[in-house]
Amino acid sequence: MERLPDLDPADPRPIHQQIAARVREAIESGVLQPGDRVPGENLLMTRYAVSRWTAREALALLANSGLITKVPKVGTFVRDQRRLQRKPRRYRRQRGTAEFATEARAAGLHPDIEADSRVVEAAEDIAARLEIPAGTEVMRTEYRFLADGRPIQLATSFEPFDLTRDTPIERPEEGPLAGTGVITRMDSIGVEITRVAEEVSTRLPSPGETEALRVPSGVPVFCIHRTFSTDQRPVEIADIVIPGDRYALTYEFRVTEDDDPVTL
Amino acid sequence: MERLPDLDPADPRPIHQQIAARVREAIESGVLQPGDRVPGENLLMTRYAVSRWTAREALALLANSGLITKVPKVGTFVRDQRRLQRKPRRYRRQRGTAEFATEARAAGLHPDIEADSRVVEAAEDIAARLEIPAGTEVMRTEYRFLADGRPIQLATSFEPFDLTRDTPIERPEEGPLAGTGVITRMDSIGVEITRVAEEVSTRLPSPGETEALRVPSGVPVFCIHRTFSTDQRPVEIADIVIPGDRYALTYEFRVTEDDDPVTL
DNA sequence: TAGTGGTCTAGACCACAAT
DNA sequence: TTGTGGTCTAGACCACTAC
Numbered sequence: 391m392e393r394l395p396d397l398d399p400a401d402p403r404p405i406h407q408q409i410a411a412r413v414r415e416a417i418e419s420g421v422l423q424p425g426d427r428v429p430g431e432n433l434l435m436t437r438y439a440v441s442r443w444t445a446r447e448a449l450a451l452l453a454n455s456g457l458i459t460k461v462p463k464v465g466t467f468v469r470d471q472r473r474l475q476r477k478p479r480r481y482r483r484q485r486g487t488a489e490f491a492t493e494a495r496a497a498g499l500h501p502d503i504e505a506d507s508r509v510v511e512a513a514e515d516i517a518a519r520l521e522i523p524a525g526t527e528v529m530r531t532e533y534r535f536l537a538d539g540r541p542i543q544l545a546t547s548f549e550p551f552d553l554t555r556d557t558p559i560e561r562p563e564e565g566p567l568a569g570t571g572v573i574t575r576m577d578s579i580g581v582e583i584t585r586v587a588e589e590v591s592t593r594l595p596s597p598g599e600t601e602a603l604r605v606p607s608g609v610p611v612f613c614i615h616r617t618f619s620t621d622q623r624p625v626e627i628a629d630i631v632i633p634g635d636r637y638a639l640t641y642e643f644r645v646t647e648d649d650d651p652v653t654l
Numbered sequence: 655m656e657r658l659p660d661l662d663p664a665d666p667r668p669i670h671q672q673i674a675a676r677v678r679e680a681i682e683s684g685v686l687q688p689g690d691r692v693p694g695e696n697l698l699m700t701r702y703a704v705s706r707w708t709a710r711e712a713l714a715l716l717a718n719s720g721l722i723t724k725v726p727k728v729g730t731f732v733r734d735q736r737r738l739q740r741k742p743r744r745y746r747r748q749r750g751t752a753e754f755a756t757e758a759r760a761a762g763l764h765p766d767i768e769a770d771s772r773v774v775e776a777a778e779d780i781a782a783r784l785e786i787p788a789g790t791e792v793m794r795t796e797y798r799f800l801a802d803g804r805p806i807q808l809a810t811s812f813e814p815f816d817l818t819r820d821t822p823i824e825r826p827e828e829g830p831l832a833g834t835g836v837i838t839r840m841d842s843i844g845v846e847i848t849r850v851a852e853e854v855s856t857r858l859p860s861p862g863e864t865e866a867l868r869v870p871s872g873v874p875v876f877c878i879h880r881t882f883s884t885d886q887r888p889v890e891i892a893d894i895v896i897p898g899d900r901y902a903l904t905y906e907f908r909v910t911e912d913d914d915p916v917t918l
Numbered sequence: 919t920a921g922t923g924g925t926c927t928a929g930a931c932c933a934c935a936a937t
Numbered sequence: 938t939t940g941t942g943g944t945c946t947a948g949a950c951c952a953c954t955a956c
Contacts, residue, residue, distance in 0.1 A: 668944060668945090669944080670944080670945090704945080705947065707945060711944085711945090726952090727952070727953040727955095728953085728954060
């Protein structure tokens, strides 16, 4: 019945770590395939003659490292580790469609975008990133990106309101240019975006993000701070949160001489 | 003595989650500052009249989300959430020094690099990324990057051995060009690198990485697959592992017309 | 020596899913 | 109905740190 090997009495590690190692080896060697049921708490208790806590802790180790998923009242299963999607990050003019929708369709998924815009006063950190005084009016837009109905990306963008006030693109996701992307929209009011900067960090999701993105426990998220700028000033910043298990971010450059900047 | 508020009997959440929420609020509100001691298991047991397990689970929740650090036999402390270092990613010729050493010195740290090179036969995945047949000889180099003696970055690089065999740069970290970076080294044998691609993913560290990088539990790592190419072919690939709590990756582009690629 | 977190036992009750 | 994981109690021994 049980494929898991015995423990090694000479192993100095705690028992729960040894049990976790046995299960891990079974997964990494392919004995247990993604989606397979992992021996549960009861099974581990009897198999290794340990208490509930020890078995539970062993599984917790694996769940926290993202190797397995616990489904309450159903069982524990090997997680699928594949990264299904890519996020090529290039920025071009005249795109005609926003990044996300293009990517999703390329992956055969039906994209959907929910957006909620309102004018707010810029907080300290937002103001600093937009290089405007704190308290200045900005248009803040919260996005939820859905693929086949599942939320897959969150973003909050800020645009200085003095730029877009009383223009057709006052609200990013309304009007004729909805869904075309920042560069196209800004172009339409004569604002030429020439630079993009992204700062990528990673962390475990907050409880709110766990819920909104439905990420399994133990899966980190990417957090991207993106800035679109003209030659003069930043004109849009966005904070983007992406599940780390479903995306890889790709960046490409061309190497140039000396102090000349990079290109692809 | 205790600043933590009482629990709400009407709260439907499990007790350990409620306790974790109280501690979390104390940290996020600034009552507990980074480095401060967090109420330990014994204190939580008496404060909320719960068992050891409940108190422990509450702290485990916070530790797994990276908010606190448990130090065995010493106590539990609020983790410093600041990202101390940046990793500007630009690639230029004639750099003279490898990326890492420059970055570290800029941050006032003493850099140190350990490297171990050997010739191996390329496995399937490595061969595919280098666009060579599997089994071809490659020079594989394992790096450990230290800052002030602490390991802070791991990398494994692969170079097709037919390129560098019997040249002064056969082993990347030996000879006169040690520490100068791939672009400079390849230049010296007439191989002109013109493109760089990075694919960034994130995950929780493997047990080995946890140990090698000494990352606290609950901290994800960046995993970067980097490819240096000439106009003809890939000439170096590297898998880089970086603690996610100490680095942010920055990428900058210049926006270009239509199908023209990106630049900074 | 007192206090900490690490590890572990041996129980218990629960709601829910699968059957 | 059975089995699952979720939650929780009430103990225990340990090694190590701080004092």
